[in-house]
Amino acid sequence: MTSVASSLPHSGVPADASPAPGAPHAGSPALADAYAECERIARASSSSFTLAFRLLSHERRQALAALYAYCRIVDDAADESRDPAAALAWWRAELARLREGTPTHPVAVALADAVRRFAVPTQYLTEILTGVEIDLTPRTYETFADLRGYCYHVAAAVGLAALPIFGCRDLRSRAYAEALGIALQLTNILRDVAEDAERGRIYLPREDLRRFGYRERDLHTHVRNDAWRALVAFEVGRTRGFYRAARSSIAARDRRALVAAEGMRLVYQRLLARIAADPDAVFGPRVRVPVSEKALCALAAWVRTRGGAR
Incomplete structure (x- = not known):
């Protein structure tokens, strides 16, 4: 699987993983930076996806980049981390924080905004993570x-x-x-x-x-x-x-x-x-x-x- 440079260190957990006081609001610099990180991951990972993204409006393109970055980063956490099980356990906890409105990772911050704006069922995010966990063995x-x-x-x-x-x-x-x-x-x-x-x-x-x-x-x-x-x-x-x-x-x-x-x-x-x-x-x-x-x-x-x- 393709390895992508991201804000995850080798442990699979962000250096600053303490809970945020609340999700950034639309238009805030923190949210803009989070989406920019997702778009960077998408560009680095797949020209197929980035070409497809261009067929969408700006808001939909941002949201899809957040979903893609989430898939990419949990996949890399499983493949590149020293302790993949711990890395994915951290992401399972991060999904819980996402649902509560307190995500900490930039990708999860952007994804939380996309989930809110487009009513994305979070059960699918959990199912994606379960699929990645299957590959641990x-x-x-x-x-x-x-x-x-x-x-x-x-x-x-x-x-x-x-x-x-x-x-x-x-x-x-x-x-x-x-x-x-x-x-x-x-x-x-x-x-x-x-x-x-x-x-x-x-x-x-x-x-x-x-x-x-x-x-x-x-x-x-x-x-x-x-x-x-x-x-x-x-x-x-x-x-x-x-x-x-x-x-x-x-x-x-x-x-x-x-x-x-x-x-x-x-x-x-x-x-x-x-x-x-x-x-x-x-x-x-x-x-x-x-x-x-x-x-x-x-x-x-x-x-x-x-x-x-x-």
Whole structure:
């Protein structure tokens, strides 16, 4: 997972973690600084997300940056801290302070403001943290049903939290967010399969490995063979099914609100297509979509969400 410089020291807890007397009010320098930190984290982490952010209004872009920064920083707390369990326990306590209106970390300060302004259900923030905690213990997934539960926490819950920030009003958009979140996470799993294996994390379901005769130790040693390519083709097909499900779940009255999410869908579908075309590439440098193609995806999303095309 990508490491991002942040205000967290290696322990995962801010140097000044004492409770604040109250949340900064809108327009205050402290709140502006908190949002600026979130935007910095987003810019440093993902050009895909920052391009998608540009399709939103300033206020929605700020709020989405706060949500993204939260996801990024708790993920990094799990991967980069000396004591990941303690770091995530601190963030669980910080979520409680966020609900009470007394957050202390800059990212939580901005996120608290976004939650208040856009009525973001905080249960999804907790579910995201639970997903990160799952990764503290190296494990494998026996079935796709097992993996899907993990994907819900680390990806679908993010999309569900983002819906009110996007301005979605139709309850059917929940199905869109869940399907797209799972599709994005499955794409990430294929892209990062070698890196994750080195960390002791194998996300590809064991039932799939057995089906195609590809062993876990083959993954660790980067075996490139017909079994591997058949396995990837199967996983790509499943993932494309979730992208189709997301696309077919778009409610007409939320189409424009989902412009940023649709931009991400188009970018990640291109990423998946690159993996499908060359399954062995995931054992080399990280497979990426060029910035120029990402920009085209953003433009296509803007046009499609206004013209009704899918």
